[in-house]
Amino acid sequence: MSTAIDPELVARFKAALDRLNPDGGKIGLAVSGGPDSMAMLLLAQEAIPGQFEVATVDHGLRPEAKDECALVLTACEERGVPCEVLTVKVGEGNVQAKAREARYAALDRWGKRRRIRTLATAHHANDQMETILMRLNRGCGTSGLSAIRDRTYVSRWRALVRPLLSFSRGELGKVVESARIAVAHDPSNADTSFERIQIRSALSQIDCLDPKGFSVSAQHMEDADMLCEWAVNMWLSDNEKTEKGGLRHPVPIARYMHFPILETQFRLMGATPRGRDLAQLMDQLRKGKGGNVAGILVKVDKGDWVYRPEPPRRTG
Template sequence: MTTPVPEPKWVERFRHDLRAAAGGEPERIGVAVSGGPDSLALLLLAASAWPGAVAAATVDHQLRSESSQEAAWVARTCADLGIPHRILPVTVAAASSVQAQARAARYAALRVWAEDERLSVVLTGHHADDQAETLMMRLLRGSGVSGLAGVRARAPFARNALLCRPLLGWRRSELAAIVSSAGIRAVDDPSNLDERFDRALMRRRLAEAIWIDPPALARSAAALAEADDALDAIAGALADERLSSGDGWAVLAPQNIPRALLRRLVRRALTHISPGASPRGDQLGMLIDQLIEGKTCNVGGALCRGGEHWRFEREPPRRT
């Protein structure tokens, strides 16, 4: 079976979007394919735009009895299309944060696959509607610039591989039409409609709010991502001037630094002291308030002291 080719205008649009997301011409392309319409459309577009350069993988989370059958169906579909495919089984512990755990397990498996296959990019099928859902959920949680930047079009992923999301400017309906025109019936994951999950509930609410324009929200998220990158660059330059550190300690001179940049510099200091334990959101804001007042407090294994210079050091071991 030859690969069904989407309309030339779609393929050319996809070429442009992937080159923009990847920062140039991709070489060996990996596509994460769940079997849903979004990832299947991504696979068809990638295989048509870069024939012979595409491999696919399906992560089987083993959370539903049908998941192994769905992964096997994707494998057969890829075989019919002449696209190399691997099934990546993962184990996800049952917990209240099952979706977060599934996401972490999925990306960990895809990283290993990307390195094994020596891929230059790994693509996921996130699109404008997904980005709108993410932005709205984070707005309702009171997120700052970094959170409101939403899903990034490009991020470091594995050794020599980028994670790219070239469909952030595409609508869900456009992708479904591409799959339908190829004569492929996509997998229907019932969790996408399960309103016990925040995203499924937000999806329904956005569909009901016909005045909301998901592509416009996606463009706003992209603009916020650019602002976030700019703030990071400024914070990096400020860190060279205002932040000193050594083994187990860091000192920051906070005078006249805008709060948005203070947040990033304090996070840098805390990450140096206790990697992975840096607070965000309201917790970080409360810490900065205490440091401005000259107080001393403990956060994530770090002892933080305010004053003219803010000092961060590892919390001393407690006496037994």
């Protein structure tokens, strides 16, 4: 089924897939029914027909979800694309985080069952711009400012690619319009209690910002972060010691190494604090003091920085 999509957009999408999925294996598209992911479905049908399958996830959080999944099923059936609805249960706590965790776990299981080693989501340049601004607001370092990376992993054997990071929301909207295809609209995208929606609302009043420029900057920041990570790992391999369930290393002489080393150590210990919290901890450490951030206790001892997980709290 032809969609009369701009050939330049199709070529750009195909080039992104060739780079992110160089072995040319079958790709699994995560399609929610929203305009961005439906545009990805349409682009894939033009660029790689017969080389992809679709999964759509019902989180069970809204009654409309079943209709949205049915919308995706219909669009796929009309185009002869294999599609499956994945039903998940979202745990208690941060709803968005728990839903994301459940979604990726379900997609990973689906990919394993369908023998698909590469999954694709519809994150685009506007998502990237919003993420960068949110993380700038939190005081993140190079790792955080790399924002949404175009290739990561949901598990050891399943890559997650984002081939639309060079596409703006407006371009994807035109893809959907040209196909005259029905799409779903998530009401949470209008909920201003979410930080991202507040940022998005503010950005809608500014015409001079280029989302694609933010995506290019994020790529440069990712390159810088990889170089920084290499330098930090080299330094730690020469200076770090393990003791009593924790880590110890001398205070780096170069002050510019302090923040990336802290960031790396927390990541290795399974913690992801906000940048501003790490910056405050860094200031305390430079004064010879310490602190507890994201469940990790850090202190200065005999000229070393010492890291240990916070002990479990007593109950009863």
